[in-house]
Amino acid sequence: MKSCPKQALSITKQAFASLLSIHSSHPNQLKQIHALLLTTGISIKNSLITQLLTSLTVLGDMPYARQLFDEMHKPRAYLWNTLIKGYAKNEMPTEAAAVYRQMHTLNVRPDPFTYPFVVKACAELSDSRVGVAVHVHVLKHGLDFVSVVRTELTVMYVKFGDADSSDYLFDSMVEKDLVAWNALIAAYAQNGLAVNAVRLFGDMSDSGVRPDAVTVVCVLSACSHLGCLETGENVYEFARREGIDCNIFVDNALLDVFVKCGNIDMAWDWFENMPHRNVISWSTMIGGYAMNGESEKALALFSKMQNEGPWPNDVTFLGVLSACSHAGLVREGWSYFNYMVQSHDENVKPRKEHYACMVDLLGRSGHLEEAYNFIKSMPIDPDPGVWGALLGACAAYHDTELGQHVADRLLEIAPDVASYHILLSNMYAAGGRWHYVEKIRQKMRRKGVKKVTAYSSIEFDGQIHVLYGGDKLHPQSLIIYKKLEELIKHMKGIGYSPNTGSVFHDVDMEEKEAALSSHSEKLAIALGLINVRHELPIRVMKNLRTCDDCHTFSKFVSKISMREIIIRDKSRFHYFKNGFCSCKDFW
DNA sequence: TTAGGGTTAG
Missing domain, CATH: 1.25.40 (Serine Threonine Protein Phosphatase 5, Tetratricopeptide repeat)
Structure with missing residues (x-):
């Protein structure tokens, strides 16, 4: 090769560059080109390596990208940046942070291009200390006024729930460009x-x-x-x-x-x-029908999609299975699920979410044993969502024995998730086993498991109102509670009795009723009755599942106030009209 | 020798 004229070498390099740009759709092609490049023995130009490394990270072959990187002699900062970016974009934040740490240990000086992706990776890690440590590095290098870096830091603090820091960083940003605004709006919307x-x-x-x-x-x-x-x-x-x-x-x-x-x-x-219309439009519409309890329409639309729409994906099937679940269509559910299992399309192979959907379908329909056996036969490890679906069914059907068994499994793999503790506790509360309820409560306190705060939102006159359970902060708070009191008095006269089964503590009846009557959806409904024009329905959105009592309450309110009430909870929509709910009490 | 933001379900 030493005798190779300079011009020929340059032609060879150009040839490799075009090879790379043409054949960059599959990692194997890139590997072949790399191997070929090595056999020629020409000194590999940095630009070729960069191109190769970038293509590998775009294709998501991070192990090979890493191997290529490790073969380099003293890679420059921009190559480190490419590797970090690759890990961050391929949802491997731990690896991205590790590469940054290594870079730091080897005294490679980071540049302004290093931090956007390091910070992004930190935001994905649940450990905020790492993120703060990186922020300190940013400050040390004087890069905190680089707008891209600052934008990513702002987003990171939103994800950590540190509003003071994100507010400060954003407010003190000198030039807020379009992307900075969009990034923060997106971070708020998603968190x-x-x-x-x-x-x-x-x-x-x-x-x-x-x-x-x-x-x-x-x-x-x-x-x-x-x-x-x-x-x-x-x-x-x-x-x-x-x-x-x-x-x-x-x-x-x-x-x-x-x-x-x-x-x-x-x-x-x-x-x-x-x-x-693309696959997302179709999946949204199918999922929408499912969430609204219109299962036949969801399934009919799915057949239409198979005939004339785009190819369905995994999300489409979540909508289809959830339609079956809300309507108790066990046979149909099995047939869609089996279709997925037999499909040769990798995009349609059942994921853990689909298994959870099937467990939900079987569980809701009362087939608890079948659901349990289904989990045991799973080819992949059941995740908390799968066990959680079964625990929910055990609670609904008061099967405390299986419920306890499931909860043991669940709390082993997800010890910090409050909703599972609460499901278990509600199950015991419903059976009057207050001793167990208290034990769970102590355990949660000891381990510092925090409940997700329940809230409901309602919109009228162009304003959004968010109400928390027991809310006293809303300006109309006094009238809300007065309205509630009136409603409950009226409802009790025609047969309503508060269902105290789902109240957490073993307190006396009066206190239980008080705790129940301040659930956020009840407050939002009362606020809606006071403010929403009579011809319009009252739309309430709740971040968690609505409880039995609020469900009964809403039915009564729709009857006595002659108003249409729509509640969206975490699971589906409920349309209350004249004392009935569209979910037919099955949710 | 390179940079930051987006939709679907649960």
Whole structure:
């Protein structure tokens, strides 16, 4: 090779460069090119290696990317950055952080391009100490005013639930560009702070930065979470005026708003008139019918999709199985599930979520033993979601024995999840075994397991109101409780008796009733009765599953107030009208 | 020799 003329060498390198750019769709092709490159013995130009490394990280072959990286002699900072970015983008935050640590140990000086992905990886790790340590490094290197780095730090602190830090970083950002606004709006929308997302969208408009389609999609997604139909429609109207509609992402996001606000007919109209529909549009619509209890329509739409729509994916099947689950269609559920098992399409192979759906379907229909055997026969390790579905069924069917067995398994693999402790505790409470309830409560206290705070939201006059259980902070608090008192008195006269089975503590009857009567959905319904125009339904969105008592309560309220009440809980929609619920008490 | 933001279910 030494005798090889310079010009020929350059041609060879160019040839490899074009080989790389043409054959970069599969890791094996890249490996072959790499091997070929090594046999020529030409000194591998950095740009070729970078191209190879980047292609490997894009294709997600991180082990090979790592191997290639390890063969390099003293890689420069930008190559470290490429590797970190690869791990971060391939959902391997632990590895990304490890590479950064190694870089630090070897005294490779990080540059402004290093931190966006290191910080992103830290945000994914549940250990906030690592994130804070990296923030300190950023400060030491004087890179905290680089807007991309600062944006990622802001998002990281939102994920850690550290509002003071994220507020400070964002507010003190000198030039907030479009991506910075979008990143924070997205972070709020995805981390249970959807109200903040909507508010920030307002601030953004005031600041003069013009939103784009990404902004609109994020805000619409926040509206979906909150169930804010009016705000969602206003945001879309704004997008239309600004010419940032005509985009399938925006169309799907608005479809999701209709679906998640329980406006299934509007969703269908919108879906039918969309100029383009992809697998997400179809899956959203199918899932929407399922969530609204319209299982036949969900399944009919799925057959239509098989005939004329795009190829279904794993998410489509979650909607299909959930439709079966909500309607108790055990036979149909099995047949869809078996179809998935036999499918040669890797995208449709059942994942743990599908197993959880099947357990839910079998469990809800009372086939507890079958559900248990199904879990035991699983080819993959059952995750907490799978066991949790069975525990829920045990609680619903008062099978304390199996429930205890399931809970033992569950608390082994997910000892810190409050909802499982609470399910177990409710199961004992329903059977009056207060001694066990107290034991669980002590265990939770000892281990510091925190409950997810229950809240409900309701929108009227363009304002979003969020109410927590026992809320006393709402400006109309006094009238809300007065209204509730009136309602309960009236309802008791016609046969309502509070179902105290699901109250956590072993306290006396009066206290139990008081705890029940301040559940967030009851407060939201009362607030709705006071404020929502009579011709409109009262739409309440709850972040957790609604309890038996609130369900009965809502039926009674729909009857005595002659109002339509729509509650979306974590599981599905409930339409209460004239004393009945669309779920037929099966949820 | 390179950078940050988005939709679907549970």
